[in-house]
Structures are given as structure tokens and as C-alpha cells.
Amino acid sequence: MAKTYDVVIVGAGVIGSAVARELSRYRLRTAVLEKNLDVCNETSGRNSAVVHGGFAYDTGTFKARFCVEGNRMMEQLSEELDFPFVRCGKVLVGNTEEDMQQLQRTMIQGAENGAEGLELIDEEKLHELVPAVVGKFAMWSKSSGIMDPFLFNIGLAENAHANGVSFFFDHEVTGIDRYKEGYRIHTVREKFDTRWVVNASGLGCKKISDMLGITGYRVIGSKGNYIVLNKKMGKLLPMPVYPVPSNTYMGIHVTPTVDGNVTVGPDAETTDDLSCYGVPQKNIDELAKSASGLWPHIRKADQIRTFSGILPKWVDENGVIQDFKIEIQDEIAPRAVNLVGIESPGLTGAVPIAQYVVELMKERETFTENPSFSPIRKGIVRFADCSRKEQERLIAENPDYGEMICQCEEVTRAEILEAIRNPLGVSTMTGIKYRTRAMMGQCQAGFCQMKIERMIEEELGIPETEILYSRRGSWLLSGKLREKTAVAEREGV
Amino acid sequence: MEQKDAVIIGGGPAGLAAALELYHQGIRDILILEREDHLGGILRQCIHDGFGLGRFKESLSGPEYAQIFIDEIEKYGIPFQTGSTVMDLTEERQITVINRKGVSRYQAKAVILAMGCKERSRGALGIPGERPAGVFTAGTAQAYMNLYNRMPAREVIILGSGDIGMIMARRLTLEGVHVQAVFEIMSHPSGLPRNMIQCLEDYNIPLYLSHTVTGIHGDSRLTGVTISEVDEQLKPIPGTEKEYSCDTLILSAGLIPDNQLSEEAGVALDPHTRGAVVDEHFQTSIPGVFAAGNVLHVHDLVDFVSMESEALAAEAAAYIRGEKLTACDLEIMPGKGVGHTVPQKVSGKKDFRLSLRVSGHYKDCRILVRQGTKVIGRKKMKKAIPAEMIQFTVKAEEIKGKEGLEVCVE
Structure with a gap:
């Protein structure tokens, strides 16, 4: 038996989750199918986490429009969904006459796009904003910012879920058939019948588009590698520092995270393999070298991790990168919203993109409002961010706040238990990590992962062999050493 | 309060x-x-x-x-x-x-x-590659096994010949896990000689010196690693890559x-x-x-x-x-062949116990403590290796004036 919905969204990244949330404002039965075991496992969680100003895109494009709109609504979203966002600004740093001309062009384009708070500044002002940065002048974008991309995506999804949307993880879509008035969607598990389909599958956009019968798109991957520096470094970098951009690439930059780390990257390599996130040695070396030309504090001793992300870019026959494609092709695939090539600034523009998707749908069908919709989602209280007084109150109310599990990031037992009981039912180790920051610190889970693994076992009643690190097949443990421990035997358990 | x-x-x-x-x-x-x-x-x-x-x-x-x-x-x-x-x-x-x-x-x-x-975590070591499950530091694997009764491995490669890594090689072997080899980037083992014998040689676990991991593979659980030989600057030598299948990489570096x-x-x-x-x-x-x-x-x-x-x-x-x-104004600096010393400051008015590690392998050498050109403390060593801490007492009577001290190997 197939499950029946009004709308099936393919992909629980930031776009799929934002569309789910926008649709939950209406009386619709909506399901989100995700091949991974959590939200934001691909592009949505693998990026610079910068909220862009909107100056870098050709005027009149979706990219420019949704970026500017998304930027403007970020405070409101951050408040509604309880995720960290800091409007810290950013600088694009230049040295040559050519750089200056490019920045002047960017200023004009930015103004046309509606990007706010752009200013050309001299070296003195630049150093006032970011000490130690290397450059003669800069464009300062006051409206740019940084956010937590995991909690943004989780916030959107959890809020959609609270408003009635169902999420199905480990449900990779294997085929789509036309069926009755709509579609039958085949997954690696059960089937779904639905009137509407939304293709928000990011790196899978071409595949799903083809399944819908909308063929001919050429999508390439642009892979970017990053280095993560420890939390000592964020104090030295008040805002992201970028080089002067080219038309299609932002350049290797250094970015503080909302938690005080610094990311260095990304480089950009075209790839056909949209699932290989390996970070090669030569890229690590070149990133550090290149970014040191902008900011001199990049030392190997401060590196705690590397990661990479892949952007799906829609290109024409000449390989020229195109705008976002957001369409309904009524003749070929009615009631199917097709999103192709949603790359940067997809994170900044996610909610306006989702609103546009819903507009396209509403042009074709009348939706009734969901009277019980609430835009508010509360996240997990972060003990480490609380004042000592608040910490005292928390422990008095719940002693689990007094038990530190992750020493590096100061994450307590109470927070980890809350993350294990997350509303989306995610049970992976990285799921706990994205929701609490546990295991993200200097020791990279060396001291706390055993405790967290045991808590998942106990809380969810699943055996150790079924605990997964992140993806399907990412087993953590092969079993117990002894079926009965010495203590258990002595105590006759 | x-x-x-x-x-x-x-x-x-x-x-x-x-x-x-x-x-x-x-x-x-x-x-x-x-x-x-x-x-x-x-x-x-x-x-x-x-x-x-x-x-x-x-x-x-x-x-x-x-x-x-x-x-x-x-x-x-x-x-x-x-x-x-x-x-x-x-x-x-x-x-x-x-x-x-x-x-x-x-x-x-x-x-x-x-x-x-x-x-030191994988990130701190800067090992390139993918990020599957199955990469553990030796202490984490040890905690899983000895404190939590959980087995984190089936087929193991160990990077680094630190003591905990060698001890884990033996521990895993005794629990029926296959440990293929230990790879060490340096040209000498980094753990104690006794652990080399008792943990590796006794169990026929090979140790490859001047080798390191240059690739980690697998998008869910680890499927294998690339191992390369390194040159004297510890840089991987192109063309020496070899692939090893394993589901667990243990770091003891x-x-x-x-x-x-x-x-x-x-x-x-x-x-x-x-x-x-x-x-x-x-x-x-x-x-x-x-x-x-x-x-x-x-x-x-x-x-x-x-x-x-x-x-x-x-x-x-x-x-x-x-x-x-007593105020301690005399600084002690590590000189040739010495990695570090503790303490780093002394008064010069009192005998003190000096701890140090050498940075290379030495035979029939002397550890010298100098103040200016004058040798004020010495210890003869048949063998000095970085894995072993060296300690001896330095007498205050020879220390004069305010000039700092230097410790070196000769």
C-alpha cells in the first residue's frame, strides 16, 4: 500500500525543509523524503555558513533577488526558529587597481540588486574592522552575516514537523511514475502517492528532474574544501574576509563561525562525482597558503578538522553557470515544482525560494490556511551560553545540566538527552553533534563519544551494533566484548 | 565563596x-x-x-x-x-x-x-581523505573496550607507534581482531622499546617506519586507507602509495x-x-x-x-x-638535540631536578647543561631516545650570575 499525500518534497536540505515549512502554513498533507538519515547532510550543511549581502549576482536574477530577500528576513527567522545568526558584516579585500575597479562594479551591482550597507573603505578603516588582515582597501558589506547552517536547517524542519509535515529519512527516491491525478514515487522503502511533487534534491536535482520527465539539464558539481580552526582563532576574526570575487567564484576566504571557530576555504574544483567528500592533502596545503595571503593567523597547530561541500551548478552547453531554475512545466509534469542548480546563495535565500515555490503552486491550486500554524520553534538550551545564574537555575531544575559530557564544547547530559529525543527522530551520532555541538571541539569526540553512544543505546533501546555515525552503513561498533561483564556475573545479573 | x-x-x-x-x-x-x-x-x-x-x-x-x-x-x-x-x-x-x-x-x-x-585527533594530524566512521584515537578505542565493553573494530590499521597504539595492537589481537600493521611516520619508533617487543613482535604485527596514511576512504564506514612512504622531511613520496583494506584506523600519534x-x-x-x-x-x-x-x-x-x-x-x-x-630568573633553553626541558626557569640557588626529552636517537652521548661556555651539569647516556624522558639533578653550586642555561646533547 502506498502512503498518500497532497505534496511530496524530495530532499530535506535547507530548501526542502523551507518549502515544507512554508507549505505547513496550509491545510495540506505534506511529506519530505530524504535519502540520508538526517537533514543537512549534503550541501546545506557543507558550506561557509555566510549570510550573503546579495551584491555578487547579476542584477535581475533569482540569485540576486532571493539573496537580498533572505538576508533581510534573517533576524526574524533566527528569532522564530531559534538558530544563531550574527549580522557581523564582511569585507572583500583588494590590493590592485583592477581589484578597485571590480569592487566599484560590485558596489553598483549591489545597489541595483538592493543590497544594503555597502561601503568602500581604506586600509585604516579595514584594520579597525579586522586587525591583521592583508589588504590596501576593501568593500565592506554591513548587512552580511554568519549563521549556524545545521540549526537553521534543523529549525526549519522541526517547525514544519510541528505544523504537521512528515519526514521520512533513509528514503532514497528510485523512480517517479505518473499515477492517477498525480504521481507515484518509489523509494528504497515504501511507495508514496501524491498530487504534487517538489524537487528540492540539491545535488540530485538532475536525477529527479529526469524522473519527472523534464530532461536536458546539465548539472555539474563544484567541490570546495575547507579547514576548520579551533575556537581560539574566532576571537581574532570579527567578520568574514574575502578576496575580490570573480563573476562566478567567491574565492578562498576566512570566516568566523557563530561558535567562534574559523573556517578556511573553499577552493573550487569541478567534479562529476557528487558524493565524494574526501579532502586531498594538496588542497589542504593550498588552502592554508592561499588564505594566509589574506589573514596571517592560519597555523597547522590550530587545525581541528577538514570538510568539503559540493554545489550543484546548472550550466549551459558552453559550461556557463546559469541562474537558479525554479519552474513548473505544466505540459510535461503538471503539479511538479522543479528546482535545478540551487547552489550559493541557496542558504541565504532558502525561505524566499520556498515562498516563491508556494506562489507557483498557489497560481494553480487554492490552498486553505492552516489555522493552527505556529512559526515558533524552540531549540535546545545551550548551557555553555547561559550566565552562571541561569546555569545554577538549570541544574536546580534538572541535575542532568550539572553533568558535563563534552568537555571541549561544554555540552551537558541534559542537552544530549534532549537531542537524542529530537522531534524528527534522528538517532545518528552526527545528529547529536549538529544539534548540540558535542564532539565538535578540540579533541573531536575523543573523550565523549563513548558516553554519547551509550546514552543513545539506553535512551532509544537500540543495540550497539545499530548505532550509526552518520550515513547508512556507518556502523560505529561491531558488538560487545563480553556478553556478560565480570561485574554483571559477580552481581548475578 | x-x-x-x-x-x-x-x-x-x-x-x-x-x-x-x-x-x-x-x-x-x-x-x-x-x-x-x-x-x-x-x-x-x-x-x-x-x-x-x-x-x-x-x-x-x-x-x-x-x-x-x-x-x-x-x-x-x-x-x-x-x-x-x-x-x-x-x-x-x-x-x-x-x-x-x-x-x-x-x-x-x-x-x-x-x-x-x-x-592528537585526526583533524589535528591533518590526515586527508573522507570522513567515515571507524577512525578512532587509540585512547578512545581503549575506552570503548575497557570501560564500555564495546568493540569498535574488525580489521585494523594503526597509525603511529606511540605506546597506547602498540598496547591497543596487542589488546585488539587478544580479542580476536585482526591488526594488519602499525605505520610510523618517523624513522624510529615513538613508543617504549619494551612495548615494541611485548605488543608487536610477540604477536607478529609488522611495524613500518617512515610510512604514513595519505588517504582515508569510505563514505559511511571506513573501507580502506592509502599508505605512503615518507622522505627525510616526512613528506610522502609520490609513487609509493599502497592501498590497504580495513574498517578501522587507530591513531596513536x-x-x-x-x-x-x-x-x-x-x-x-x-x-x-x-x-x-x-x-x-x-x-x-x-x-x-x-x-x-x-x-x-x-x-x-x-x-x-x-x-x-x-x-x-x-x-x-x-x-x-x-x-x-625563591625567585627564579634564570631561563633554561633547549639547545641542540633537546626537544624540551622542565622546568623552564630556575633560581640558581638550589639544586633542581631537570626533565628533558631528546629530539633524535643518540648512542654514547652526554647531556650537557651549560651556563655560557661553562658546563655546570652533565649526564652520560649509553642510549638516548625521544620516547624516554631523561631526568637528573643539577647542582646549584656551579651556577653563577644571571646568565641563562642551555641544555644540549653531545
Whole structure:
């Protein structure tokens, strides 16, 4: 038996989750199918986490429009969904006459796009904003910012879920058939019948588009590698520092995270393999070298991790990168919203993109409002961010706040238990990590992962062999050493 | 805020030995703060033997060694709090600690840093490749097995010939896991010779020197690693790559003193040891804050940790009693062939015990302590290797004037 919905969204990244949330404002039965075991496992969680100003895109494009709109609504979203966002600004740093001309062009384009708070500044002002940065002048974008991309995506999804949307993880879509008035969607598990389909599958956009019968798109991957520096470094970098951009690439930059780390990257390599996130040695070396030309504090001793992300870019026959494609092709695939090539600034523009998707749908069908919709989602209280007084109150109310599990990031037992009981039912180790920051610190889970693994076992009643690190097949443990421990035997358990 | 004569941060071997010696020195108002639920520190998971040969003249397991100290702590009724994490330490020696009962604050006359060390993670080592499950530091794998009764591996490669890595090679083998090989980037083993024999040779586990991991494969669980030979600059040599199938990579490539708390308090650190800069009294750059054990510099044997902490406690007790510790203005610099020294500062008025590690392998050499051109201390060594800490006493009578000291290998 197939499950029946009004709308099936393919992909629980930031776009799929934002569309789910926008649709939950209406009386619709909506399901989100995700091949991974959590939200934001691909592009949505693998990026610079910068909220862009909107100056870098050709005027009149979706990219420019949704970026500017998304930027403007970020405070409101951050408040509604309880995720960290800091409007810290950013600088694009230049040295040559050519750089200056490019920045002047960017200023004009930015103004046309509606990007706010752009200013050309001299070296003195630049150093006032970011000490130690290397450059003669800069464009300062006051409206740019940084956010937590995991909690943004989780916030959107959890809020959609609270408003009635169902999420199905480990449900990779294997085929789509036309069926009755709509579609039958085949997954690696059960089937779904639905009137509407939304293709928000990011790196899978071409595949799903083809399944819908909308063929001919050429999508390439642009892979970017990053280095993560420890939390000592964020104090030295008040805002992201970028080089002067080219038309299609932002350049290797250094970015503080909302938690005080610094990311260095990304480089950009075209790839056909949209699932290989390996970070090669030569890229690590070149990133550090290149970014040191902008900011001199990049030392190997401060590196705690590397990661990479892949952007799906829609290109024409000449390989020229195109705008976002957001369409309904009524003749070929009615009631199917097709999103192709949603790359940067997809994170900044996610909610306006989702609103546009819903507009396209509403042009074709009348939706009734969901009277019980609430835009508010509360996240997990972060003990480490609380004042000592608040910490005292928390422990008095719940002693689990007094038990530190992750020493590096100061994450307590109470927070980890809350993350294990997350509303989306995610049970992976990285799921706990994205929701609490546990295991993200200097020791990279060396001291706390055993405790967290045991808590998942106990809380969810699943055996150790079924605990997964992140993806399907990412087993953590092969079993117990002894079926009965010495203590258990002595105590006759 | 409660006043304490001495607050000891960490209830592992360093903290326990310091507490007991403070007690024997007549200091009674002591508090040990331990973040885990039990005293003993990392010794709790070190169920192999070889501990205590120096101190107790017998080969004990880690828990047995720790228990000797814990029994005495309990016998004398020295106060300790487990499950208690220090959130904050200030220059004024105020300590904020949380546990399930709430938040407490202490004002200490003396603070003893005894937090031990952490392992270098994959990220800190900068190993390229994908990020599947199945990459563990040796201590994490050891904790899974020995404290949590959980098996993290089936088919194993080990990177780094540190002691814990070699001990885990044996431990995994005894539990029926296949350990294919140990790879070491250096041209010499980094752990103790006895572990080479007892943990690798006895079990026919090959050790490849001048090799390292240059690729990690698998998008869910580890499927294999790429191993390359390295040149004298430790750079991988192109063309030497070999692929190994495995589901687990265990890292045993160095320990780093855990000074997150000390740094936040403003304690000056030595870039060589990555522990605090201390004087001959084991006092850090903050008066009344002392450090010993692996938080100060990574030791090879726990027996030395206990001894060092006892030496610290004698000094800290004098400080608590209000005695003035002699000013230490003479700096000690590591010279040719020496990786680091502890202490880094001395008074020149008192004999002191010098700890050091050499940076290469030497035979029939001498460790020399120089002041200017004059040799003021020396130790003859048949063999000196980086894996083994070297200690000897330097006499004060030869030290003259204000010029700093240099330690080198000849």
C-alpha cells in the first residue's frame, strides 16, 4: 500500500525543509523524503555558513533577488526558529587597481540588486574592522552575516514537523511514475502517492528532474574544501574576509563561525562525482597558503578538522553557470515544482525560494490556511551560553545540566538527552553533534563519544551494533566484548 | 565563596599524588575536583600491566596502581568531588565548578593543575581523505573496550607507534581482531622499546617506519586507507602509495597537555611542551598556580608523574604556609638535540631536578647543561631516545650570575 499525500518534497536540505515549512502554513498533507538519515547532510550543511549581502549576482536574477530577500528576513527567522545568526558584516579585500575597479562594479551591482550597507573603505578603516588582515582597501558589506547552517536547517524542519509535515529519512527516491491525478514515487522503502511533487534534491536535482520527465539539464558539481580552526582563532576574526570575487567564484576566504571557530576555504574544483567528500592533502596545503595571503593567523597547530561541500551548478552547453531554475512545466509534469542548480546563495535565500515555490503552486491550486500554524520553534538550551545564574537555575531544575559530557564544547547530559529525543527522530551520532555541538571541539569526540553512544543505546533501546555515525552503513561498533561483564556475573545479573 | 588551602584540578595519578603529599606536608584543607565519576584518570582504562615498576618494584595494572593512591586518599579522608567539571579558573585563583548538585565557587591559596593530556585527533594530524566512521584515537578505542565493553573494530590499521597504539595492537589481537600493521611516520619508533617487543613482535604485527596514511576512504564506514612512504622531511613520496583494506584506523600519534582551562586563566605555555612554563617550584606564570604530570609535559611512565607531583606538593605546601619561594630568573633553553626541558626557569640557588626529552636517537652521548661556555651539569647516556624522558639533578653550586642555561646533547 502506498502512503498518500497532497505534496511530496524530495530532499530535506535547507530548501526542502523551507518549502515544507512554508507549505505547513496550509491545510495540506505534506511529506519530505530524504535519502540520508538526517537533514543537512549534503550541501546545506557543507558550506561557509555566510549570510550573503546579495551584491555578487547579476542584477535581475533569482540569485540576486532571493539573496537580498533572505538576508533581510534573517533576524526574524533566527528569532522564530531559534538558530544563531550574527549580522557581523564582511569585507572583500583588494590590493590592485583592477581589484578597485571590480569592487566599484560590485558596489553598483549591489545597489541595483538592493543590497544594503555597502561601503568602500581604506586600509585604516579595514584594520579597525579586522586587525591583521592583508589588504590596501576593501568593500565592506554591513548587512552580511554568519549563521549556524545545521540549526537553521534543523529549525526549519522541526517547525514544519510541528505544523504537521512528515519526514521520512533513509528514503532514497528510485523512480517517479505518473499515477492517477498525480504521481507515484518509489523509494528504497515504501511507495508514496501524491498530487504534487517538489524537487528540492540539491545535488540530485538532475536525477529527479529526469524522473519527472523534464530532461536536458546539465548539472555539474563544484567541490570546495575547507579547514576548520579551533575556537581560539574566532576571537581574532570579527567578520568574514574575502578576496575580490570573480563573476562566478567567491574565492578562498576566512570566516568566523557563530561558535567562534574559523573556517578556511573553499577552493573550487569541478567534479562529476557528487558524493565524494574526501579532502586531498594538496588542497589542504593550498588552502592554508592561499588564505594566509589574506589573514596571517592560519597555523597547522590550530587545525581541528577538514570538510568539503559540493554545489550543484546548472550550466549551459558552453559550461556557463546559469541562474537558479525554479519552474513548473505544466505540459510535461503538471503539479511538479522543479528546482535545478540551487547552489550559493541557496542558504541565504532558502525561505524566499520556498515562498516563491508556494506562489507557483498557489497560481494553480487554492490552498486553505492552516489555522493552527505556529512559526515558533524552540531549540535546545545551550548551557555553555547561559550566565552562571541561569546555569545554577538549570541544574536546580534538572541535575542532568550539572553533568558535563563534552568537555571541549561544554555540552551537558541534559542537552544530549534532549537531542537524542529530537522531534524528527534522528538517532545518528552526527545528529547529536549538529544539534548540540558535542564532539565538535578540540579533541573531536575523543573523550565523549563513548558516553554519547551509550546514552543513545539506553535512551532509544537500540543495540550497539545499530548505532550509526552518520550515513547508512556507518556502523560505529561491531558488538560487545563480553556478553556478560565480570561485574554483571559477580552481581548475578 | 568557600576558601581552600589547595584545590587540585584532576583526580588522575598527578592529582592523587599531589593530594597525598600535601597531606603529609601538613596541609589538610584540600579539595580534589574530578570530572569523571571515579578517581584514577586515564589509568582506569589502562588494564595492561607495567605500571609501578619504578615506584613499587612490581608490575601493576593501571587500575591497581591508581587504587593504591585512592585507598590512601580514603584512609586519610582527603576530600574529593567526582562528576565535577571546572568551568572557570581565574588569575586570582578562584574556581567555578559544576556538578549535579549545582554551581560552587572556591578561593584557593594554591591551585594545582593536574588535568593530564589529550590525544592528537585526526583533524589535528591533518590526515586527508573522507570522513567515515571507524577512525578512532587509540585512547578512545581503549575506552570503548575497557570501560564500555564495546568493540569498535574488525580489521585494523594503526597509525603511529606511540605506546597506547602498540598496547591497543596487542589488546585488539587478544580479542580476536585482526591488526594488519602499525605505520610510523618517523624513522624510529615513538613508543617504549619494551612495548615494541611485548605488543608487536610477540604477536607478529609488522611495524613500518617512515610510512604514513595519505588517504582515508569510505563514505559511511571506513573501507580502506592509502599508505605512503615518507622522505627525510616526512613528506610522502609520490609513487609509493599502497592501498590497504580495513574498517578501522587507530591513531596513536602524540599527546597534547590539556591546557584549555589554564590558557583561559592566562597561564603562559611553552610552545615546545605545550604545557605551562614552570619554575623549579613547579609554579606557573600565575603565582600560586602549580602544574605537574601530563598537563605539564607528556611523561613516558606514570611513576615519574607521581614523583613529579610529590615534588610539586612540597613546594606548594611551603607556598600555602606563607613561605617565600625563591625567585627564579634564570631561563633554561633547549639547545641542540633537546626537544624540551622542565622546568623552564630556575633560581640558581638550589639544586633542581631537570626533565628533558631528546629530539633524535643518540648512542654514547652526554647531556650537557651549560651556563655560557661553562658546563655546570652533565649526564652520560649509553642510549638516548625521544620516547624516554631523561631526568637528573643539577647542582646549584656551579651556577653563577644571571646568565641563562642551555641544555644540549653531545
